[in-house]
Amino acid sequence: MPKLHLRANTFTLLQTVTSVGLSAMAWVVTGVRPIWNGSQPSERQRIYFANHASHGDFILLSACLSEKVRARTHAVAAAEYWGKSRLRRFIAEDMLSSVLIHRQWTDETQNPISIMLSVLDDGHSLILFPEGTRNTTEADLLPFRSGLYNLSMARPDVELIPCWIENMSRVLPKGQFLPVPLLCRVVFGPPVAIAPGEERRTFLERARQTLLSLDPRPDRDD
Amino acid sequence: MTLPPMQETVILLVGLVGVLTTASIVAGILSWRAPKPLPSTLVNLTQRINAWWVMVVAITVAFFFGRTGMTILFALISFAALREFVTLTHSRRSDHWVLLGMFAIIIPYQYWLVWTAWYGLFTIFIPVYCFLLMPAITALNGDTERFLERVSAQQWAVMISVYCVSHVPALLTLNVPGFEGRNLLLIAFLIITVQGSDVFQYIFGKLFGRNLLSPSVSPSKTWEGLVGGLVASSLLGALLSFLTPFSPLAAAGVAFVACLMGFLGGLVASAIKRDQGVKDWGHLIEGHGGMMDRADSLVFAAPVFFHIVRYFWT
Numbered sequence: 016m017p018k019l020h021l022r023a024n025t026f027t028l029l030q031t032v033t034s035v036g037l038s039a040m041a042w043v044v045t046g047v048r049p050i051w052n053g054s055q056p057s058e059r060q061r062i063y064f065a066n067h068a069s070h071g072d073f074i075l076l077s078a079c080l081s082e083k084v085r086a087r088t089h090a091v092a093a094a095e096y097w098g099k100s101r102l103r104r105f106i107a108e109d110m111l112s113s114v115l116i117h118r119q120w121t122d123e124t125q126n127p128i129s130i131m132l133s134v135l136d137d138g139h140s141l142i143l144f145p146e147g148t149r150n151t152t153e154a155d156l157l158p159f160r161s162g163l164y165n166l167s168m169a170r171p172d173v174e175l176i177p178c179w180i181e182n183m184s185r186v187l188p189k190g191q192f193l194p195v196p197l198l199c200r201v202v203f204g205p206p207v208a209i210a211p212g213e214e215r216r217t218f219l220e221r222a223r224q225t226l227l228s229l230d231p232r233p234d235r236d237d
Numbered sequence: 238m239t240l241p242p243m244q245e246t247v248i249l250l251v252g253l254v255g256v257l258t259t260a261s262i263v264a265g266i267l268s269w270r271a272p273k274p275l276p277s278t279l280v281n282l283t284q285r286i287n288a289w290w291v292m293v294v295a296i297t298v299a300f301f302f303g304r305t306g307m308t309i310l311f312a313l314i315s316f317a318a319l320r321e322f323v324t325l326t327h328s329r330r331s332d333h334w335v336l337l338g339m340f341a342i343i344i345p346y347q348y349w350l351v352w353t354a355w356y357g358l359f360t361i362f363i364p365v366y367c368f369l370l371m372p373a374i375t376a377l378n379g380d381t382e383r384f385l386e387r388v389s390a391q392q393w394a395v396m397i398s399v400y401c402v403s404h405v406p407a408l409l410t411l412n413v414p415g416f417e418g419r420n421l422l423l424i425a426f427l428i429i430t431v432q433g434s435d436v437f438q439y440i441f442g443k444l445f446g447r448n449l450l451s452p453s454v455s456p457s458k459t460w461e462g463l464v465g466g467l468v469a470s471s472l473l474g475a476l477l478s479f480l481t482p483f484s485p486l487a488a489a490g491v492a493f494v495a496c497l498m499g500f501l502g503g504l505v506a507s508a509i510k511r512d513q514g515v516k517d518w519g520h521l522i523e524g525h526g527g528m529m530d531r532a533d534s535l536v537f538a539a540p541v542f543f544h545i546v547r548y549f550w551t
Contacts, residue, residue, distance in 0.1 A: 046317075046320070046519070182324065185328060185330075188330045188333060191333055193337055193341075195323070195333060195336040195337050195340065196316070196319075196320045196323075196340055197320060197323055197324045198320060198321060198324040198519050198527075
């Protein structure tokens with residue numbers, strides 16, 4: 016099993032500077048404000064799962080967590096993208112302390128579920144984007160991959176918190192690197208748990224609908 | 238650096254701090270005697286008064302840095318207002334560079350024109366050049382889906398939140414004979430009468446409001462509130478004429494026109510919010526909604542006030 020360098024309970028200096036700097040930047044650009052609508056800020060172990068349309072999503076979500084919680088919360092990112100070059104790996108792991116997983120894996124040491132479980136077993140929390148990729152379609156939310164279900168089956172004590180990230184796809188669309196300042200909110204919803212005997216697909220669709228229902232936009236025709 | 242004239246500034250500050258302190262004390266006593274949990278009107282009142290304190294401090298600090306301070310302060314206000322405006326309106330992924338240009342080019346350049354007092358370009362940069370070039374860039378991008386709607390929203394966004402707002406610090410560039418070095422007081426006069434008019438309209442509306450002025454646009458604007466607010470703020474304007482180059486009667490007249498424009502600005506802002514299905518522009522200021530919720534009246538009043546002063550007094 017590859018050694019992860021995020022076992023420490025606190026950030027390195029570089030990670031602290033990065034996290035404070037990015038949160039400040041997120042506030043300047045988006046005025047980001049958390050809305051706790053069904054759950055409360057807490058230091059307990061959680062999997063925050065959110066809609067994904069932009070690299071900025073994880074920055075925005077972490078900006079809504081306290082510094083203490085942030086130091087023990089890691090975003091799950093695709094190794095295919097973030098492991099591509101040494102620079103990207105440095106940004107993802109050494110600066111942002113994310114967990115890199117392979118979407119396509121062959122070697123058992125690359126099994127994403129075991130990698131994510133090992134982080135949970137260290138008492139840390141995860142930020143997960145269950146759509147599996149950045150959503151560039153017109154649809155509000157893509158179907159969920161099964162990771163969320165598998166993790167929750169294996170560690171039922173970990174709370175699953177749906178987080179709706181508003182507007183970030185307009186701030187920093189896929190393929191752009193300069194953000195447009197727009198107001199963003201992150202809505203944290205009520206925890207979702209697998210009901211006894213609930214089927215994988217049923218659960219994933221229910222989790223997806225819970226996340227969708229957090230979208231605070233008024234109903235419009237666009 | 239133009240320092241504000243001392244005597245008037247001290248009178249102004251003492252007056253403002255006096256009014257706000259009274260307001261805070263009254264709100265404190267009301268909250269202390271009210272049943273707990275506090276009714277939402279009272280919570281909102283306290284939040285509004287606190288936000289006023291912040292605004293008075295911000296403007297006072299900018300005041301002492303003269304033209305530079307005012308230009309930077311209103312550039313930041315434009316930034317916040319533009320961000321709210323663009324957030325609320327429809328845009329598509331292909332608009333990214335135009336939207337970015339509004340923040341990264343139009344705001345800094347317009348305020349640079351204010352700071353260097355280049356009046357000729359200041360008045361036409363947005364209504365002529367940006368007006369023509371922004372849709373041209375959008376067309377070059379080739380995305381025609383809801384083209385006119387997107388382009389119009391962009392035009393409105395820069396006109397309202399950048400062009401109109403920039404007329405406040407632009408007051409510092411006017412040469413009023415016999416009034417040299419005192420232009421900062423014109424800004425104080427404009428802001429106090431227009432924001433005061435908002436408060437008066439609110440109070441008169443709450444006390445005597447019977448007949449809704451435009452029920453389909455705003456459920457809170459009444460004829461009684463409007464008339465009471467305009468009369469009170471015109472009197473306030475006459476009272477503050479010592480700040481200005483105007484005679485007391487002219488000051489009342491100028492305040493009347495500015496506050497009437499301010500009222501219309503609030504009405505238009507309500508119509509836009511209603512059209513977009515929201516109650517507030519944003520969440521910047523606790524209790525006040527967004528920047529535009531506070532600045533909508535100033536936005537409409539500033540250009541007209543600027544041109545009245547420029548036409549009759551320079």
